[in-house]
Amino acid sequence: xxxxxxxxxxxxxxxxxxxxxxxxxxxxxxxxxxxxxxxxxxxxxxxxxxxxxxxxxxxxxxxxxxxxxxxxxxxxxxxxxxxxxxxxxxxxxxxxxxxxxxxxxxxxxxxxxxxxxxxxxxxxxxxxxxxxxxxxxxxxxxxxxxxxxxxxxxxxxxxxxxxxxxxxxxxxxxxxxxxxxxxxxxxxxxxxxxxxxxxxxxxxxxxxxxxxxxxxxxxxxxxxxxxxxxxxxxxxxxxxxxxxxxxxxxxxxxxxxxxxxxxxxxxxxxxxxxxxxxxxxxxxxxxxxxxxxxxxxxxxxxxxxxxxxxxxxxxxxxxxxxxxxxxxx
Amino acid sequence: xxxxxxxxxxxxxxxxxxxxxxxxxxxxxxxxxxxxxxxxxxxxxxxxxxxxxxxxxxxxxxxxxxxxxxxxxxxxxxxxxxxxxxxxxxxxxxxxxxxxxxxxxxxxxxxxxxxxxxxxxxxxxxxxxxxxxxxxxxxxxxxxxxxxxxxxxxxxxxxxxxxxxxxxxxxxxxxxxxxxxxxxxxxxxxxxxxxxxxxxxxxxxxxxxxxxxxxxxxxxxxxxxxxxxxxxxxxxxxxxxxxxxxxxxxxxxxxxxxxxxxxxxxxxxxxxxxxxxxxxxxxxxxxxxxxxxxxxxxxxxxxxxxxxxxxxxxxxxxxxxxxxxxxxx
Numbered sequence: 001x002x003x004x005x006x007x008x009x010x011x012x013x014x015x016x017x018x019x020x021x022x023x024x025x026x027x028x029x030x031x032x033x034x035x036x037x038x039x040x041x042x043x044x045x046x047x048x049x050x051x052x053x054x055x056x057x058x059x060x061x062x063x064x065x066x067x068x069x070x071x072x073x074x075x076x077x078x079x080x081x082x083x084x085x086x087x088x089x090x091x092x093x094x095x096x097x098x099x100x101x102x103x104x105x106x107x108x109x110x111x112x113x114x115x116x117x118x119x120x121x122x123x124x125x126x127x128x129x130x131x132x133x134x135x136x137x138x139x140x141x142x143x144x145x146x147x148x149x150x151x152x153x154x155x156x157x158x159x160x161x162x163x164x165x166x167x168x169x170x171x172x173x174x175x176x177x178x179x180x181x182x183x184x185x186x187x188x189x190x191x192x193x194x195x196x197x198x199x200x201x202x203x204x205x206x207x208x209x210x211x212x213x214x215x216x217x218x219x220x221x222x223x224x225x226x227x228x229x230x231x232x233x234x235x236x237x238x239x240x241x242x243x244x245x246x247x248x249x250x251x252x253x254x255x256x257x258x259x260x261x262x263x264x265x266x267x268x269x270x271x272x273x274x275x276x277x278x279x280x281x282x283x284x285x286x287x288x289x290x291x292x293x294x295x296x297x298x299x300x301x302x303x304x305x306x307x308x309x310x311x312x313x314x315x316x317x318x319x320x321x322x323x324x325x326x327x328x329x
Numbered sequence: 330x331x332x333x334x335x336x337x338x339x340x341x342x343x344x345x346x347x348x349x350x351x352x353x354x355x356x357x358x359x360x361x362x363x364x365x366x367x368x369x370x371x372x373x374x375x376x377x378x379x380x381x382x383x384x385x386x387x388x389x390x391x392x393x394x395x396x397x398x399x400x401x402x403x404x405x406x407x408x409x410x411x412x413x414x415x416x417x418x419x420x421x422x423x424x425x426x427x428x429x430x431x432x433x434x435x436x437x438x439x440x441x442x443x444x445x446x447x448x449x450x451x452x453x454x455x456x457x458x459x460x461x462x463x464x465x466x467x468x469x470x471x472x473x474x475x476x477x478x479x480x481x482x483x484x485x486x487x488x489x490x491x492x493x494x495x496x497x498x499x500x501x502x503x504x505x506x507x508x509x510x511x512x513x514x515x516x517x518x519x520x521x522x523x524x525x526x527x528x529x530x531x532x533x534x535x536x537x538x539x540x541x542x543x544x545x546x547x548x549x550x551x552x553x554x555x556x557x558x559x560x561x562x563x564x565x566x567x568x569x570x571x572x573x574x575x576x577x578x579x580x581x582x583x584x585x586x587x588x589x590x591x592x593x594x595x596x597x598x599x600x601x602x603x604x605x606x607x608x609x610x611x612x613x614x615x616x617x618x619x620x621x622x623x624x625x626x627x628x629x630x631x632x633x634x635x636x637x638x639x640x641x642x643x644x645x646x647x648x649x650x651x652x653x654x655x656x657x658x
Contacts, residue, residue: 038638038641156485156488266633267633274642277642278646280643281644283604285647300599300603304596304599306374309370309463310462310603311610313603313606314607314610317603317610318607321611322654326654
């Protein structure tokens with residue numbers, strides 16, 4: 001199946017195999033596949049944008065997979081179609097996952113109203129994030145109402161995922177120690193929902209305590225968004241607390257759809273993403289131009305040797321770029 | 330004191346007021362000050378590069394300030410001059426620090442061989458990080474042997490600081506819960522030293538346990554650097570463990586100076602930084618060009634409206650850029 005019209009038609013009809021195939025094309029490194037992917041994506045764009053995009057983050061061990069399994073089944077029970085994507089890039093340093101204890105969502109994956117796609121295993125974080133962003137559009141065009149984007153709790157991937165979703169959830173576990181130590185300043189400000197998992201058995205009381213500690217901490221934050229972060233507890237084990245999470249998602253959706261709020265957020269996200277892709281494409285086309293690449297290297301050497309400040313070097317590079325464009329015409 | 334030659338001369342002689350003044354110029358938003366700063370920086374560059382640059386990260390509550398106070402005094406006792414800089418940008422969301430419980434380093438700040446500079450309070454993370462990078466060069470030109478760059482444990486600032494130092498330390502506290510939950514996958518791979526603070530009193534045994542847990546976890550990581558991350562414990566309260574930390578820093582310095590390793594790392598860092606500044610300058614010059622800015626906005630609108638994919642939009646923007654340079658000549 002390599003005919004883009006065929007794939008697109010089936011994808012619009014909600015065919016999961018066609019959706020999976022289209023995402024595979026997006027993740028492919030082959031030029032031919034990328035061109036097909038672009039065709040399919042372009043057709044899908046006008047049909048995209050109707051879902052609620054939810055990011056789910058949390059450090060390893062917090063129980064993200066079982067949380068997503070229970071949440072996904074709850075959403076399906078409410079009549080929605082749910083897609084699960086993941087951004088879990090190989091580490092840039094070691095090339096592999098340290099804690100790769102990914103247990104997949106068994107029950108959810110068997111539902112006809114769920115689509116689960118593991119993270120691409122190759123490529124840089126930026127590349128993986130780009131692919132996930134495009135996959136979101138494809139899932140939307142295939143009729144999924146909620147897109148859950150899972151990320152491992154690593155600084156950069158959290159920011160990447162937060163920049164492609166509408167609602168960002170941070171999963172936590174109750175901690176015996178000083179609760180506030182578990183909150184990273186940057187993360188608490190990304191989070192729309194802080195969800196304390198494992199509110200069951202021995203840790204139920206701890207979870208409730210954690211909830212009030214977090215709620216107090218959240219009051220310190222100056223609000224500039226329409227939504228005040230909400231703290232919730234749940235137990236994936238006992239499937240408890242998910243009705244409340246569903247209600248909170250619904251509240252968020254209602255508020256977000258007022259006054260074009262969501263469309264404004266998405267507009268800003270698209271703007272940043274486009275700027276990023278522009279810089280990336282520019283870098284690639286500079287690398288392909290031998291003369292220019294050579295001149296850039298010379299500026300770099302002078303900066304490295306301390307003969308130019310980096311700021312001066314950057315300005316020289318812009319002048320070189322201008323000169324190269326002018327010469328070529 | 331606004332004469333750059335005067336400031337530079339005093340700075341090279343190790344005058345702390347001149348150093349402080351030069352950093353203030355770097356942090357200034359005024360064009361006039363920036364130009365002065367550039368002159369001073371350019372003069373300082375050939376005299377820079379001789380220190381060991383150490384990043385110190387850790388979430389709020391881990392005791393970074395008292396750790397730096399004790400470490401700084403130990404380094405001075407060993408005969409070195411120590412500068413402390415900080416990257417703690419205002420949050421991009423709320424514009425303020427949540428847990429701004431910064432206690433300053435009282436004893437260290439009174440030593441004639443220490444220079445302590447708090448984080449700039451305005452500007453984006455990128456801007457603050459640029460200023461800190463330039464401040465490192467100035468401190469080196471002023472004769473400081475060790476530059477400690479402190480950062481709050483937020484994803485993005487950790488990566489920024491790691492990209493400007495030679496040795497990256499992550500401070501932790503012993504945790505009663507599952508130790509591995511405290512390690513963020515990305516961070517453990519940035520860390521050259523994992524230092525478990527508060528190895529005293531009730532938490533001493535916990536700290537030792539944490540040490541072996543981390544050491545085991547670290548063995549899983551594939552090594553591509555000349556240095557294997559080392560796990561150490563200390564107590565800032567009891568000033569214990571700092572002789573061992575000093576020895577480890579010394580080991581790192583010896584290994585790093587072999588085979589041009591350090592100079593290679595710094596070269597790569599400078600390269601990335603220059604690329605970043607180039608993109609930043611390009612963005613600024615596009616914004617200043619009304620016609621081009623307008624055309625970019627039109628591409629953006631079409632991408633936002635789903636009429637173009639972001640990738641197509643990026644390519645159109647590059648073509649617009651070329652056209653604008655050619656027209657102007």
